Structures are given as C-alpha cells and as structure tokens.
Amino acid sequence: VSSIVDVARLAGVSPATVSRVLSSSTYPVSETTRQRVVDAARALDFVPNELARGLLKSHARVIGVIVHDITDPYFADIARGVEDAAAAADFLVIVCSSDRDATREESYVRLLRSIRAAAVVFAGTGIDDPALNAAVARHTDAIRAYGGAVVRLSPHAFGAPDVGVDNAAGMASLVEALGALGHRRIAYVSGPEQLFVVRDRLAGYRAGLARARLKPDAALVSTGAFTVEGGAAGLDDLLARGASFTAVAFANDLMALGGLQRLAERGIDVPGDVSVAGFDDIRTASQVTPSLTSVRLPLHELGRRGFLHAERILAGGRPRRQVLPTEVVLRASTARPKPGLETDSRPMAAAS
Amino acid sequence: VSSIVDVARLAGVSPATVSRVLSSSTYPVSETTRQRVVDAARALDFVPNELARGLLKSHARVIGVIVHDITDPYFADIARGVEDAAAAADFLVIVCSSDRDATREESYVRLLRSIRAAAVVFAGTGIDDPALNAAVARHTDAIRAYGGAVVRLSPHAFGAPDVGVDNAAGMASLVEALGALGHRRIAYVSGPEQLFVVRDRLAGYRAGLARARLKPDAALVSTGAFTVEGGAAGLDDLLARGASFTAVAFANDLMALGGLQRLAERGIDVPGDVSVAGFDDIRTASQVTPSLTSVRLPLHELGRRGFLHAERILAGGRPRRQVLPTEVVLRASTARPKPGLETDSRPMAAAS
DNA sequence: CTGAAAGCGCTTACAG
DNA sequence: CTGAAAGCGCTTACAG
Secondary structure, eight states, rough: OOOHHHHHHHTTTTTHHHHHSSSOOOOOOOHHHHHHHHHHHHHHTOOOOOHHHHHSSSSSEEEEEEEETSHHHHHHHHHHHHHHHHHHHEEEEEEOOTTTHHHHHHHHHHHHHHHTTEEEEOOOOOOOHHHHHHHHHHHHHHHHHOOEEEEESSSBBBBSEEEEOOHHHHHHHHHHHHHHOOOOEEEEEEEEETTHHHHHHHHHHHHHHHHHHHHOOOEOOOOOSSSSHHHHHHHHHHHHHHHOOSEESSSHHHHHHHHHHHHTTTOOOOOOOOEEOOOOGGGGGSSSSOOOOOOOHHHHHHHHHHHHHHHHHHHTOOOOOOEEEEEEEEEEEEEOOOHHOOOOOOOSOOOO | OOOOHHHHHTTTTTTTHHHHSSSSSSOOOOOOHHHHHHHHHHHHTOOOHHHHHHHSSSSEEEEEEESSSSTTTTHHHHHHHHHHHHHHHTTTEEEEEEEOOHHHHHHHHHHHHHHTTEEEEEEEOBBBOOOHHHHHHHHHHHHTTTEEEEEESSSSSBOOOSSEEEEEHHHHHHHHHHHTTTTOEEEEEOOOOTTTHHHHHHHHHHHHHHHBBBOOGGGGGEOOOSSSHHHHHHHHHHHTTTTSSSEEEESSSSHHEEEEEEEEHOOOOOOOEEEEEOOOOOOOOOOHHHSEEEEEOOOOOOOOHHHHHHHHHHHHHOOOOOOEEEEEETTOOOOOOHHHHHHHHOOOOOOO
C-alpha cells in the first residue's frame, strides 16, 4: 500500500506538493508539477489515509447516528436520509443500534467520540434515565469541545429536538379525524412511559379528544411495548377489561400492526367492527391489508435535515430549531362506525 | 479535550506508561503506578483518539457493510447481524447503501479503504457489470494488501459467497411445495437479470418444476424490478398476456407484496383464486394479510457469520465457505388450488 | 511555486 | 518496571 512519500518519490517532488495537489488545498501549484503528481498517484493507485488526515483536523469526516434499531423501518428511513445527505457532502455515516439499552448507547457515543466523529445524531427519543443521560452528556460535551456537533431528532431529557415533528399535534389531528368520522369512543394504546415521545403522543391523544369534544376515559387507555407484540398486548388489555370502543389509535405503526393481527385472530372486522390507526406511516403501513391509517412523518427528510443541521454547526453557525409538518393519512383500516355502535357514545357534558 | 500527555503529566509518569495501562498491552506496570494513571485518566475524562491508534496499526477497528438499501428489511436484518457480532468484538460498523449504483458502490469501497477499514462485507448480490467489478476489485485488492478482510454474503462476479444460502435450492423447495399442494401451473416473476442472485433463483424455479414433474412454460415467467412496484408490474405482465396459473412465486418478498396488492386491486382472491409466495421471509411477510408464504433465510445469522468470517481472516486464518439452511414457510397466501382450476393442468409428457 | 520541518496523538522497540 | 525517542501518514505554517 503506497503512501504520499511513494507518490512524491515517483513524481520527483516533495510530499508537501503531493498533499497540495491531492487534497482540497487551494495552494498554487504549477500545472506541469500537478500533472506529474496526478500521474504518479494514479500509477500507484494511491488513496490517502483518512486516519492520518483526521488526526490533523479536529475531527474525522464521520457522522454517527444513534438509532434504537436499524431493522425498525422508522429508523431505517431516518438513517437513510442522513446517509444520502452526508454522502453528498463526502461524510461517512455510522449507524448504531442501541436497543434503547443504556450501556450500549453510552458505549456507542463513547466510540464515536474516540474516533472524533464530526457529529452524532440522536434519531430516537430520549429516555427518562438520569444515569444514562449523565453519562451521555459527558461524552456529548467532549464532542462539542473538539468541535463536533450534536443533533437531536426527537424530544429528550434536555428539551425539544433540533429538527423534529410535533408529535402531540400530529396525534391530536389523528384523533380529531377519527372523531370527524363519527367515532365517540376512541381507545388509545400507549407506549413505554419513560420515552419522551410516548408522553407527547399521549398528550396529543388527550388534546384530540378535547378538540373532538369527547370526554377522556381512563378505561379506554392501555399500554404496551413500542413493538408489534406490544401493540397486540395493549389491545388484549383493553379487550380483557371489557372496554367498548369503535376506534383505537396506537402510539406507533408497529403497535397498530400488532393490533391488526390480534383483531384478525379474534375475528373482529377492521374497519367494520373497529377502526384502527397507527402513527409514523412506515412503509409497511401502506403494504398491509387493510392498509393502515396513520400519521405521516417525513422521516427521510428528518434525517436529511438532521445532517444539514450538523453541517451548519460544524461551519460555525447556530442553526435554529425546525419543526417538520405531519399529515394524517386515512386508509382502509378506518371508516365511519356502524350505526348501532355509534349510539354507544358519551359526549362531553359541557360543550364549551 | 485531553490527550495522553495530559494524563501522563497529571499522573506524574511518561506517556508510554499511560499507554501501557490504558491500552490492551500486557506490558508489566507496577500496581501503584497503574492506579495513579487510572485515576488521572478518570479525572480528565480521557478517551484515547482511535484515529491515532489506527494510524499505527495496519487498519482501524471498523467493519464496512455494503448493502443495496438499508431501508430494505432484507438488508437491515443482515446489517443488524453484522453489527451485533461486531459490537461484541469492539468493532464499529459502517453500513453503506449503494442503491446498486456503480459509482456509489465504488466510492463507498474507496472510502472504506481510505479509513483502512478492517473488513468490508458485501451483503448484496453481485452485479454483472465488468467496469464496476474491475474498479471494486482494485480497492478490495488494496484492502487485502493492508491486511483487511473482504467477505461476500451473496453470489458475485468472482464466484460463490463466503457465507451464504443456496438460493437455487431454496426456490426449488418452494416450487416443489407448491406442486405438492396440487398446483400444476405455477407462474414465476423474476427480477433483474444482471443480479447473480436472480439467476440462481430462476434456476431454482426451473429445478423445482422438474422435481414436481411439471413442464416449464415461458408464458408463465415474467420479470420486474426487485421492489414492490416491480412485483406488481411483473404480475401485470403475466395477466396482460393472458397467462393462466393457480400459483405464482416471486423472486423476493418485496415483489410478492406488490403482487398481493395488485391482486387485491383486481379483485382476485388470495389464496382462493391464486396462491402467492415470496422469498427471503422479511419481517413484513408475516405481518401482512393474508400472511405471505415465503422461504426463510437466516438473515441476522448471515450477518453475524459474515463478521465472524472476517474476524478469522484478520486473525490470519483461512476460514471456509459456509452455506446456511433455508426453510419453506407456508402461510395463508397459499392453499390447494380450486378443483375447477386444478384440471387446467399440463403434466409433463414423460414421467421419468 | 516548492520544500524542509514540525506536529496531530498515540504505540513500541530499545535502553536502562 | 519506567522513560526517551522514533514513527504511523498526512498537512501546514514558515522559508525561500
């Protein structure tokens, strides 16, 4: 494997000159010298060692993205958005699946710090875990200290995301849309409470009920893990306690998918007997039958902007927060409630 | 950001001693000195610069994985398998989505080479594109030259994968299973012919027909892109030319998903009117309705073994090829053909 | 326009 | 057991 010295020798110039020609330096070099260097580099198939380069700069051209799980389509879309934008700007992207495990997350952030990553982008929601947050904060402080950027795409312990969506507003719109279809008893299957994004969506559910002039009812709310299985379990919970509802919203699409499966197993027709809605609009939502009503988040764009945000920080700027729009997408899994069931309503006592 | 020199100063020792304590060196250091160094490092929140470390070694503790598209669940599963195994061995994983684009693939491999990645794992199938293959080969040669490993998980221009599955045998088993259900006219929607894996699966389809003693019929084979849309288009093709069949297999699950959608749009019942099968058994396959019959590939395991294979090469070994087993998974999208349709058969003339 | 020299932050023979 | 020194492969003031 040849080094810059080999190229210099073959071209009959100094390593400094080779560096000037081959790097993005604007330093003047005579045309004949330049050509000799280019030829020599090609002849030796020379590719500069980025490790050596990175050592001289304050940081390496690498962007780390911390996701919960890259096999979750929500995160895959975001990661792809970061990668597309980063590759165009000649940055490498390292995607790390933390499984929302404190140890794993910390060790990844430490690793990114150790290679002097230019930026670390936290794609997933923050967790209410003081010990983890303290450890991670130590590393992110160090990353900022060497000139790196830290970007968050979801709510976290230290506040709102740098680039994000309004989860509460999105969920409120969804519930409102369900209300507009005529549903009066809208159940909700929430996710793990220690995730900040779960809290926001639950608040949105409540806000949506209020907007639809429906009374909140604790009997219509259950909880499960943020997964297909969690959604099925949350639905089981509702059913086990005999809750009656004509529509059910889930805290994310994966959970709604689990709900759809469980409903089919129990012979409950969707949307005939009950309407089902998810959140995120991952690709699978439009691929299942019945296709799933959801709230579309611009995930690829979120990733793309996350990178651009980091790039601006690296350039010394102080970019401001952005909130990307969400959109309710009504599909085959939701419909008007059956007339018989609709009468089962409990409108709010006082209509303000 | 503190360096090893800062730690040495605080501990009152030389940088060499700090290095011996903090790296995985087995060099003897007195217990009191060791403790002073550890304390100083902790006090300064010292994290060694991996860039500097990597510069001294022949390569960095980084594994690059080239996938087609990380948002494709097939690749996400493999990437996760590599990552889980690599993280356990303290390697970073860089996943690169090439979009099967020659320029993009070459630039990623070059990038991995420039940071002296310990290994590059090609997760996707090779493409029959001599120019691309030559450029990539130049880089992989260089990677091997500095001591890195190159691992392939799918068939490629230079032969069989290092760790892989038998695509032809898997598809043959699927078609055979369809035959065992009573299907005599089994259509096939193939993928882009320049992908080696597509060729293997098509060969498997033919082998499966032979095993089921069915005559191949070119009118029952069409082609589409390796995507949801491609599957729908391939099915349209079959229908447009008036092909009659009771079952249809697709070259992968994504395509089968597209076929399922198109069939539903046309009011053709699955599996009542036609049985549908995919290949890969991505997660979505079991989440859609009707759930999709497919051939399960141990994708996570494939990724895991891909890393282990690389690790053995890095250790100086010459690990041998592995072929992981596949398994036909029959689900709701396939059933026996309707009696009326079944008579539409054309058994092979000569039953050997 | 070109080159010699210092230095990025580590590790590792080489001395002691 | 400990340290001084060289060196990994680049880039960049500093001289000329």
